[in-house]
Amino acid sequence: MIKAWYHVSGDKVSSILRSALQVLQKAGLETYPLNPKALSGPGLVFFSAADAGLYDFLKEVSRSGFERVLAVTLAPLLSAQSTAWNLLKAGASDLISLDLLLARPESVTARFARWQHIDEAIHSPLIKNAIVGSSFSWISVLRLIVEVAQFTDADVLLEGETGTGKEVLARLLHNLDPRPDKGELVVLDCTTIVPELSGSEFFGHERGAFTGAVNARNGAFALADGGTLFLDEIGCMSAAMQSKFLRVLEDKVIERLGSEKGIPVDVRIISATNIDFAKEIKAGKFRQDLFYRLNVIPLQLIPLRERKDDIPLFVQYFLDKFNKELNKKIKGLSAAALGQLTAYDWPGNVRELQNLLERLVVLADGETIEEIDLPLPGGFNAATATGGGTLKASLLEHEKAVIMKVLAENGNNRSLAAKALGLPRSTFCSRLESLGLS
Numbered sequence: 001m002i003k004a005w006y007h008v009s010g011d012k013v014s015s016i017l018r019s020a021l022q023v024l025q026k027a028g029l030e031t032y033p034l035n036p037k038a039l040s041g042p043g044l045v046f047f048s049a050a051d052a053g054l055y056d057f058l059k060e061v062s063r064s065g066f067e068r069v070l071a072v073t074l075a076p077l078l079s080a081q082s083t084a085w086n087l088l089k090a091g092a093s094d095l096i097s098l099d100l101l102l103a104r105p106e107s108v109t110a111r112f113a114r115w116q117h118i119d120e121a122i123h124s125p126l127i128k129n130a131i132v133g134s135s136f137s138w139i140s141v142l143r144l145i146v147e148v149a150q151f152t153d154a155d156v157l158l159e160g161e162t163g164t165g166k167e168v169l170a171r172l173l174h175n176l177d178p179r180p181d182k183g184e185l186v187v188l189d190c191t192t193i194v195p196e197l198s199g200s201e202f203f204g205h206e207r208g209a210f211t212g213a214v215n216a217r218n219g220a221f222a223l224a225d226g227g228t229l230f231l232d233e234i235g236c237m238s239a240a241m242q243s244k245f246l247r248v249l250e251d252k253v254i255e256r257l258g259s260e261k262g263i264p265v266d267v268r269i270i271s272a273t274n275i276d277f278a279k280e281i282k283a284g285k286f287r288q289d290l291f292y293r294l295n296v297i298p299l300q301l302i303p304l305r306e307r308k309d310d311i312p313l314f315v316q317y318f319l320d321k322f323n324k325e326l327n328k329k330i331k332g333l334s335a336a337a338l339g340q341l342t343a344y345d346w347p348g349n350v351r352e353l354q355n356l357l358e359r360l361v362v363l364a365d366g367e368t369i370e371e372i373d374l375p376l377p378g379g380f381n382a383a384t385a386t387g388g389g390t391l392k393a394s395l396l397e398h399e400k401a402v403i404m405k406v407l408a409e410n411g412n413n414r415s416l417a418a419k420a421l422g423l424p425r426s427t428f429c430s431r432l433e434s435l436g437l438s
């Protein structure tokens with residue numbers, strides 16, 4: 001039996017409410033009056049008027065970001081669409097009319113069962129031990145990932161700045177996917193695909209399909225059959241590939257290069273991008289129809305600077321991780337150092353924070369990290385800048401030094417270096433050229 005609290009906002013308990021609770025009980029949802037001092041888990045609030053009392057209640061209950069509330073209106077319909085929006089904004093997870101509840105109580109029970117299942121998954125070791133974040137925005141994203149993974153086979157588009165955790169979530173979604181005999185997760189970075197070979201990368205080829213095709217080979221779709229294909233930096237897909245790709249998504253059939261035989265495939269597509277799609281579509285660089293096809297479930301990842309509550313959790317997580325890896329015993333950061341981290345803007349998001357903490361753990365000799373030499377926005381560190389010459393010349397020198405350092409850190413791989421710097425590969429390559437580094 002699923003349990004949920006209930007609360008009545010405004011009117012006194014009426015006989016209709018009692019019958020609603022009985023109907024829910026029969027449909028498998030056991031309700032009990034809310035004890036505000038011991039609030040835990042999801043519940044229902046019944047109301048006849050969307051007044052200040054109701055808004056205050058919703059705000060209070062959903063304050064932690066964890067409790068879910070189904071708002072049940074005793075009026076047959078909410079008079080204005082805007083009221084519904086305002087209730088959702090105030091913290092209601094969903095709205096339903098009493099009539100609908102009485103007509104389909106099992107759908108309410110199913111909703112609570114699903115919420116319970118999702119929140120249990122969020123507290124499971126698979127997520128708790130490897131994924132950091134308890135801010136409301138992050139938990140909302142996680143809930144959607146669990147829901148999409150376990151209750152649908154929908155495709156997902158992850159949009160977010162560099163280092164916000166798109167790949168982390170793509171992997172999690174695949175791991176949570178309960179399909180029996182699930183296939184593999186195949187990751188394809190669209191920035192690294194040579195356009196001439198992209199057909200073969202995606203769909204595979206037959207022996208002799210083109211010069212150099214010595215053996216037949218499976219492409220990403222066939223390798224991910226029954227599983228997930230993660231397409232990173234989807235915005236970099238060539239125009240020719242975009243139209244082929246759209247056809248495959250619609251028909252769910254691929255043809256290897258050099259063959260006309262259709263091979264059915266069943267693949268969940270997760271795509272990721274850190275570019276603004278609206279702009280790319282407007283500029284004619286990305287097909288609108290393909291965008292709609294990929295964007296079945298859109299998920300926006302919030303930059304770290306907009307979920308600063310999570311910074312102390314990340315600090316602890318990465319300190320533990322690097323202490324273990326580097327055999328160190330750093331206990332924590334001074335309040336001043338933590339304050340510096342919270343004040344900083346994190347253009348490279350979680351990846352930047354992770355890299356910084358690794359460096360701090362490597363360099364620290366005490367038990368506590370007292371102060372941090374943070375880069376200024378844009379990665380320029382005044383303390384280490386070399387003077388001399390014009391400002392432009394010294395900025396170019398600095399840019400050169402940063403690029404060379406990042407290239408070296410990434411084994412001279414341009415795609416990885418571009419990614420670490422948060423630049424599209426094409427921009428990165430043109431900077432290399434104009435700085436005389438290519």
Ligand SMILES: Nc1ncnc2c1ncn2[C@@H]1O[C@H](COP(=O)(O)OP(=O)(O)OP(=O)(O)O)[C@@H](O)[C@H]1O
Nearest residue numbers: 130131132161162163164165166167168274350351
């Ligand atoms: N919520 C999180 N919990 C733990 N680690 C995280 C989290 N988010 C990001 N990371 C870590 O931060 C780094 C960057 O994450 P990820 O590669 O998923 O970012 P991304 O959005 O794919 O970035 P890019 O656009 O540059 O490819 C990884 O090392 C990842 O492990």
Ligand SMILES: [Mg+2]
Nearest residue numbers: 166167232272
């Ligand atoms: Mg990524």
